[in-house]
Amino acid sequence: KKISVLIWLLLTSLTQLTAQNNTSLGIIPAPVKVIIGDGSYPLSSKIGVKFVGFNNTNSLAKFVGQLSFIDLQQRPGLKLILDKSLAIKEEGYLLSVKKDEISIRSTTERGVFYGLQTLLQILNTNQTGIPFLEIEDYPRFAYRGMHLDVARHLFPVSFIKEYIDMLAYYKLNTFHWHLTEDQGWRIEIKKYPKLTSIGGFRDQTLIGYLRDNPKQYDNERYGGFYTQEEVKEVVAYAASKYITVVPEIEMPGHALAALSAYPELACGKNPTSFKAAYEWGVFDDVFCAGKEQTFKFLQDVLDEVLLLFPSEYIHIGGDECPKTKWKTCEFCQKRILKEKLKDEHELQSYFIHRIEKYLNKKGRQIIGWDEILEGGLAPNATVMSWRGTKGGIAAAKLSHKVIMTPGPYLYFDKQESKSSEEPLTIGGHVPLSKVYAYNPVPEELTKEEQKYIIGVQANLWTEYIKTPEKVRYMIYPRIFALSEIAWTPLANKDWKDFSENRVALHLGNLDQKGLIYRVPEPIGA
Numbered sequence: 001k002k003i004s005v006l007i008w009l010l011l012t013s014l015t016q017l018t019a020q021n022n023t024s025l026g027i028i029p030a031p032v033k034v035i036i037g038d039g040s041y042p043l044s045s046k047i048g049v050k051f052v053g054f055n056n057t058n059s060l061a062k063f064v065g066q067l068s069f070i071d072l073q074q075r076p077g078l079k080l081i082l083d084k085s086l087a088i089k090e091e092g093y094l095l096s097v098k099k100d101e102i103s104i105r106s107t108t109e110r111g112v113f114y115g116l117q118t119l120l121q122i123l124n125t126n127q128t129g130i131p132f133l134e135i136e137d138y139p140r141f142a143y144r145g146m147h148l149d150v151a152r153h154l155f156p157v158s159f160i161k162e163y164i165d166m167l168a169y170y171k172l173n174t175f176h177w178h179l180t181e182d183q184g185w186r187i188e189i190k191k192y193p194k195l196t197s198i199g200g201f202r203d204q205t206l207i208g209y210l211r212d213n214p215k216q217y218d219n220e221r222y223g224g225f226y227t228q229e230e231v232k233e234v235v236a237y238a239a240s241k242y243i244t245v246v247p248e249i250e251m252p253g254h255a256l257a258a259l260s261a262y263p264e265l266a267c268g269k270n271p272t273s274f275k276a277a278y279e280w281g282v283f284d285d286v287f288c289a290g291k292e293q294t295f296k297f298l299q300d301v302l303d304e305v306l307l308l309f310p311s312e313y314i315h316i317g318g319d320e321c322p323k324t325k326w327k328t329c330e331f332c333q334k335r336i337l338k339e340k341l342k343d344e345h346e347l348q349s350y351f352i353h354r355i356e357k358y359l360n361k362k363g364r365q366i367i368g369w370d371e372i373l374e375g376g377l378a379p380n381a382t383v384m385s386w387r388g389t390k391g392g393i394a395a396a397k398l399s400h401k402v403i404m405t406p407g408p409y410l411y412f413d414k415q416e417s418k419s420s421e422e423p424l425t426i427g428g429h430v431p432l433s434k435v436y437a438y439n440p441v442p443e444e445l446t447k448e449e450q451k452y453i454i455g456v457q458a459n460l461w462t463e464y465i466k467t468p469e470k471v472r473y474m475i476y477p478r479i480f481a482l483s484e485i486a487w488t489p490l491a492n493k494d495w496k497d498f499s500e501n502r503v504a505l506h507l508g509n510l511d512q513k514g515l516i517y518r519v520p521e522p523i524g525a
């Protein structure tokens, strides 16, 4: 008994120590190991930088040069060291603050960049000096994503860059850009100009029906798109912050905007006029899986997409594709017979297989929503599990890579509390604590199967999110929790320290920038 009490005392004092360290430094995501010493490096004046072991320091040097505490003319107080022989995990870094030197070491530029984010966060929350410390840090997951739907509502490039900055600051490494939908096609495709000139616009927008009856429309023609030049600008900007942009081109469903531009890609002999949707939901008209021209079109579109996005992964959607039209379409039925498919679910699987084969030949891999499990997974597909975790679990058991993004935990379009005082949202409720408590690795998987969970992502669908202000309201502070579940080892997670100390420090940074957020308290009863 005595021994167990002793162990208990030891354990609690240890956890208090870590908690205190995290608290005083205010780092999100909490690092793997932190040791704090006595004393601190004073911040009375700007410091200079020395690069050690870099061949080409361009992108990092540019970033560093813009930091407010840096003056490249000054005596180098900060050393950035690239050392391939260092024994540290991918993307990891060592940050050391001593009496007369701050250093960040990594085997990669990306790792040094993450060390700089940590340093920046410490500076943003410690005004007087940087405590002497040693940090060892590396991520739990290789894929750490955040999604943005720009199809239901569009956001300017300047805001996309702000979003990317925020991702980098929280050590996320993937921006999932949801570019096509029923309600709008948002990426310029030179070969098919009507995709944006027609498919980029809708007559009006539904602004409320789930909570606010009767239905309300804003009665404005709404739309727009990103030119290929703008897309390149975003991709390059993201790359300079070590973020990969994964584009999503939706197929076979969520395709009304494309069909409004090119109706011949819908089912039947003479499909006629479609309109980009102005309501939210799932629509029966989808790409025809029977016509060869559908595949020709999608391959042409993907060819242009591949030139713009160097990402290994291309997201091809695959979700919510009703089979209603395929059931009565002569072309689809012919295809089912010819390919000896059992039904329309297998036809969807045929569709995704064919696109995967095309992209694999070009050296790329597909990601699809968990519906791509229907009728059989394409051999190399990565599954994004959004309808809870079932799809992800099934895919991992089939030895497919999985990104967990389950609706009940990681859909930031859902409101934070049940209160009717929350702004209008799509419905459902995901409080900060629930995001924080989520563990992307399901316990029902064996150790071997768990390896297929490559990462985690939160999604922001924008049916009810029309402005950058509301985007910020919906993502802050839940993005802080996402960051920690994506990066921090399970054993270091600490809800008390996170919610009682660190969240407030980071919200304080948003205050300084004049950015709004959801105050993490229950609203109403």
Ligand code: TNX
Binding pocket: 319, 320, 369, 386, 411, 413, 426, 461, 462, 463
């Ligand atoms: C389902 S998540 C969708 C989206 C909606 C979202 C709203 C997914 C793959 N499909 O089209 O915007 O729910 O929460």
